[in-house]
Amino acid sequence: xxxxxxxxxxxxxxxxxxxxxxxxxxxxxxxxxxxxxxxxxxxxxxxxxxxxxxxxxxxxxxxxxxxxxxxxxxxxxxxxxxxxxxxxxxxxxxxxxxxxxxxxxxxxxxxxxxxxxxxxxxxxxxxxxxxxxxxxxxxxxxxxxxxxxxxxxxxxxxxxxxxxxxxxxxxxxxxxxxxxxxxxxxxxxxxxxxxxxxxxxxxxxxxxxxxxxxxxxxxxxxxxxxxxxxxxxxxxxxxxxxxxxxxxxxxxxxxxxxxxxxxxxxxxxxxxxxxxxxxxxxxxxxxxxxxxxxxxxxxxxxxxxxxxxxxxxxxxxxxxxxxxxxxxxxxxxxxxxxxxxxxxxxxxxxxxx
Amino acid sequence: xxxxxxxxxxxxxxxxxxxxxxxxxxxxxxxxxxxxxxxxxxxxxxxxxxxxxxxxxxxxxxxxxxxxxxxxxxxxxxxxxxxxxxxxxxxxxxxxxxxxxxxxxxxxxxxxxxxxxxxxxxxxxxxxxxxxxxxxxxxxxxxxxxxxxxxxxxxxxxxxxxxxxxxxxxxxxxxxxxxxxxxxxxxxxxxxxxxxxxxxxxxxxxxxxxxxxxxxxxxxxxxxxxxxxxxxxxxxxxxxxxxxxxxxxxxxxxxxxxxxxxxxxxxxxxxxxxxxxxxxxxxxxxxxxxxxxxxxx
Numbered sequence: 169x170x171x172x173x174x175x176x177x178x179x180x181x182x183x184x185x186x187x188x189x190x191x192x193x194x195x196x197x198x199x200x201x202x203x204x205x206x207x208x209x210x211x212x213x214x215x216x217x218x219x220x221x222x223x224x225x226x227x228x229x230x231x232x233x234x235x236x237x238x239x240x241x242x243x244x245x246x247x248x249x250x251x252x253x254x255x256x257x258x259x260x261x262x263x264x265x266x267x268x269x270x271x272x273x274x275x276x277x278x279x280x281x282x283x284x285x286x287x288x289x290x291x292x293x294x295x296x297x298x299x300x301x302x303x304x305x306x307x308x309x310x311x312x313x314x315x316x317x318x319x320x321x322x323x324x325x326x327x328x329x330x331x332x333x334x335x336x337x338x339x340x341x342x343x344x345x346x347x348x349x350x351x352x353x354x355x356x357x358x359x360x361x362x363x364x365x366x367x368x369x370x371x372x373x374x375x376x377x378x379x380x381x382x383x384x385x386x387x388x389x390x391x392x393x394x395x396x397x398x399x400x401x402x403x404x405x406x407x408x409x410x411x412x413x414x415x416x417x418x419x420x421x422x423x424x425x426x427x428x429x430x431x432x433x434x435x436x437x438x439x440x441x442x443x444x445x446x447x448x449x450x451x452x453x454x455x456x457x458x459x460x461x462x463x464x465x466x467x468x469x470x471x472x473x474x475x476x477x478x479x480x481x482x483x484x485x486x487x488x489x490x491x492x493x494x495x496x497x498x499x500x501x502x503x504x505x506x507x508x509x510x511x512x513x514x515x516x517x518x519x520x521x
Numbered sequence: 522x523x524x525x526x527x528x529x530x531x532x533x534x535x536x537x538x539x540x541x542x543x544x545x546x547x548x549x550x551x552x553x554x555x556x557x558x559x560x561x562x563x564x565x566x567x568x569x570x571x572x573x574x575x576x577x578x579x580x581x582x583x584x585x586x587x588x589x590x591x592x593x594x595x596x597x598x599x600x601x602x603x604x605x606x607x608x609x610x611x612x613x614x615x616x617x618x619x620x621x622x623x624x625x626x627x628x629x630x631x632x633x634x635x636x637x638x639x640x641x642x643x644x645x646x647x648x649x650x651x652x653x654x655x656x657x658x659x660x661x662x663x664x665x666x667x668x669x670x671x672x673x674x675x676x677x678x679x680x681x682x683x684x685x686x687x688x689x690x691x692x693x694x695x696x697x698x699x700x701x702x703x704x705x706x707x708x709x710x711x712x713x714x715x716x717x718x719x720x721x722x723x724x725x726x727x728x729x730x731x732x733x734x735x736x737x738x739x740x741x742x743x744x745x746x747x748x749x750x751x752x753x754x755x756x757x758x759x760x761x762x763x764x765x766x767x768x769x770x771x772x773x774x775x776x777x778x779x780x781x782x783x784x785x786x787x788x789x790x791x792x793x794x795x796x797x798x799x800x801x802x803x804x805x806x807x808x809x810x811x812x813x814x815x816x817x818x
Contacts, residue, residue, distance in 0.1 A: 236542070236543065238591075248546075248589075248630075248631040248632065249546045250544055279787075280788060284787075285787065288540050391815065394815045420788075421790030422783070422788075424593070424789070426593045435542075435590075437789075440791070447791050448817075449781060450780070450781055451616040451620075452616070456794075456816075456818050457817055469795075469815075470793070475796075
């Protein structure tokens with residue numbers, strides 16, 4: 169297979185060159201974890217991370233984003249009339265996004281890019297972004313991507329896939345966007361790798377041993393699964409903190425709020441979470457998902473059943489394992505997925521443990 | 522039968538033509554206090570730009586997001602009818618931040634409207650059928666829109682018998698009283714007005730809750746008859762068995778749901794009942810379709 173060889177020198181030079189035509193976003197070490205941040209001039213992404221604590225979904229879906237601005241000054245001609253907020257949709261590149269997080273963007277796109285409505289904020293940022301992925305040769309114990317339709321070398325949603333090669337990289341260009349970036353960075357040293365890339369992919373995939381079973385989810389009756397007896401047990405320890413939804417690369421729910429400073433105001437959207445009671449409460453006080461059992465069930469049913477039924481593109485989870493690692497009460501989506509998948513079958517008892 | 526929303530805002534090139542979150546600017550043209558408790562007002566809104574009015578092409582049963590700069594948005598059923606041109610009407614209960622502020626606004630004030638949103642009562646399918654409308658309290662707004670639509674001379678021949686059962690707590694809590702009285706006098710629609718209680722000795726309509734009045738007055742259900750039901754949860758709960766007793770199939774009972782909403786276009790995620798989103802796949806569902814969802818509304 170033809171790959172581009174990028175040694176350390178070319179990597180550094182290429183990043184430097186890209187800085188003039190792209191906004192650069194990459195992993196940066198911060199205390200004990202990594203986070204995706206905008207890189208300053210001369211700053212290199214730290215590609216020695218396992219995975220970032222938060223997914224880079226913020227690149228196209230900021231945690232807080234202005235939608236409209238307006239004046240509340242009665243003397244103003246346009247008082248009370250909403251105007252588009254100023255936006256920066258200049259080209260940007262995410263360096264080192266993991267294949268699971270890139271695939272997650274494709275799943276989220278199903279929500280924001282529909283036949284009937286197109287979300288301009290999400291789509292414009294997505295279109296402005298080039299995704300340079302970094303293959304995972306050393307997965308975490310909580311990674312289960314290979315059983316979610318993804319994998320450590322998965323290419324979906326990426327423009328370029330990098331794999332570590334000594335202190336440099338081998339690169340596989342996947343799209344026109346990727347080709348443009350490779351040319352702009354001077355990463356053009358193409359050679360046949362003698363199958364090394366493919367071998368590394370197979371080895372990485374073999375290294376992921378944690379798995380979920382999803383084969384029965386689609387055929388399952390929604391209401392039977394909704395009424396399953398395990399939800400009380402699954403939700404018992406949940407404190408509805410919302411951590412799982414904030415760090416999940418496939419969670420997209422948001423709130424819309426107005427904020428006023430003096431006579432100027434803006435309408436913005438902020439990440440929201442199905443874990444919070446206020447997410448669904450009616451003005452009357454009635455709450456259709458009024459208990460934590462309702463809310464925990466909603467999160468898992470949405471990811472593992474409603475989404476599956478609605479789009480027929482598998483589960484709304486890429487197996488990144490963040491929620492497994494960071495849930496303060498150790499709720500494990502792998503266990504819940506197995507409970508759901510085996511519900512009503514002979515294996516149900518085994519999954520319940 | 523699933524009541525799907527036909528795609529209407531398709532862009533041939535697949536690009537982004539219009540920001541679906543941007544409200545059209547409108548002026549409050551008239552405010553009418555509807556009820557004796559003064560908690561319900563009807564706002565008549567006029568578009569500032571004529572081309573926006575043309576784009577706002579709606580059907581009876583749809584809703585819109587009313588937008589107030591500095592406060593936010595609120596999803597409200599459209600009370601005016603597609604056959605009424607030049608304005609939109611919304612009847613709004615004062616309840617939360619946005620609606621309370623709206624109730625303090627004056628004629629001439631500028632606000633926004635975003636929509637039309639959601640699906641509508643399935644008018645194409647309802648042609649040639651008998652229609653029973655059952656409404657309670659201030660959920661009568663899109664039903665008013667529907668009645669005005671069906672009674673329009675161009676449309677009335679398209680429908681069979683039209684029966685309406687509409688109830689409120691007291692005579693003073695009925696919406697659109699002048700129109701109700703006019704409809705009551707017509708012979709091409711059977712209007713059964715009822716109130717829970719009244720101390721008015723001259724009250725010449727029904728007294729009683731909506732479900733028993735429906736049982737007494739509504740026509741039998743059959744394959745040519747559809748019921749459209751909109752009201753508070755308690756009314757819906759006790760009306761359903763009445764309609765079943767009258768012979769209405771769950772496919773023939775059409776309901777409009779409410780849930781907390783923000784985006785109104787199926788993106789923000791909160792109004793889901795299973796895989797259906799009330800804002801985009803609804804708000805109109807048959808009872809048969811609702812039966813297939815977890816009833817999280």
